[in-house]
């Protein structure tokens with residue numbers, strides 16, 4: 001049975017075949033109505049109102065975003081349409097209809113120099129175009145819609161779509177040796193776990209009715225921390241149980257893997273507000289990595 005009751009109006013999910021949108025479709029039951037490009041496109045703002053008028057949702061979850069971190073550095077306008085002005089308009093349209101709006105943001109809004117898990121009250125200081133467009137989006141959404149909830153998550157992976165875990169499994173299948181940065185810390189998050197958290201929030205809102213104290217920013221990432229190197233190790237170790245030869249994985253420094261966008265050195269986030277307000281506990285990242293790798297190797301293709 002789905003976390004979200006099966007009776008009630010449609011819940012609009014944006015994000016097409018993206019990781020989170022796919023998880024919401026798979027786990028959300030019959031009320032989920034997922035839209036993607038070309039029908040719903042932040043580059044064509046008129047498609048937002050058309051979509052809402054057609055579906056008449058009782059709540060909206062925005063899982064659409066520009067997620068190409070390095071490419072955003074050279075395409076800031078397109079990234080801003082998808083991460084800032086598009087979501088702002090969507091929030092405004094939700095406000096006009098009086099429906100809750102759940103949006104997703106990122107750990108990359110932080111500089112990564114706190115030295116401890118970030119709280120929702122910590123100031124943002126994005127170091128990349130992607131992070132800046134997401135941080136600006138947060139502010140504009142909160143201003144546009146008093147019924148908005150923003151979940152900041154991090155290092156999202158799943159059995160489908162483009163993500164670091166799948167990249168490592170593919171790279172490890174082809175190469176006997178990999179090099180992965182070992183000095184960036186964070187919280188890997190399984191998109192199914194994030195989808196369950198969102199569905200649980202929606203279920204709570206439906207049970208209690210909207211409460212103004214629900215509005216605002218929450219951190220929602222996998223429990224426990226690691227580095228990108230640690231995540232690669234965990235995924236490839238699990239893959240070896242299914243017969244894939246495990247490559248040697250050398251931990252390297254950030255400066256040894258140069259990228260156009262500077263990733264935060266330590267973007268760990270604290271989930272306790274999510275647990276306090278909505279009673280949602282995010283699973284341990286290692287358990288979810290194991291489940292996803294198991295799924296990748298055992299699900300019929």
Ligand SMILES: NC(=O)C1=CN([C@@H]2O[C@H](COP(=O)(O)OP(=O)(O)OC[C@H]3O[C@@H](n4cnc5c(N)ncnc54)[C@H](OP(=O)(O)O)[C@@H]3O)[C@@H](O)[C@H]2O)C=CC1
Nearest residue numbers: 015016018019020041042064065067104106153154155156
């Ligand atoms: N992936 C990660 O590691 C992390 C993601 N997040 C956030 O989580 C949310 C979900 O991410 P995730 O599921 O991984 O993202 P994906 O990249 O898997 O999916 C994003 C979706 O957004 C769509 N999209 C991109 N640009 C537009 C646009 N201009 N108009 C309409 N749709 C568009 C894409 O469509 P198309 O397929 O047509 O390109 C795609 O379907 C996002 O808000 C992201 O910022 C936060 C932290 C980590």
Ligand SMILES: Cc1cn([C@H]2C[C@H](O)[C@@H](COP(=O)(O)OP(=O)(O)O[C@H]3O[C@@H](C)C(=O)[C@@H](O)[C@H]3O)O2)c(=O)[nH]c1=O
Nearest residue numbers: 067069106107108154155156164179180181228257263
């Ligand atoms: C592929 C690869 C990457 N790396 C490094 C580069 C980088 O520092 C780190 C992560 O690489 P990626 O580019 O795959 O991940 P990246 O695109 O930075 O992932 C981010 O995506 C956005 C959308 C978010 O919101 C973030 O939370 C985060 O998940 O690993 C290696 O060291 N070796 C490798 O073989």
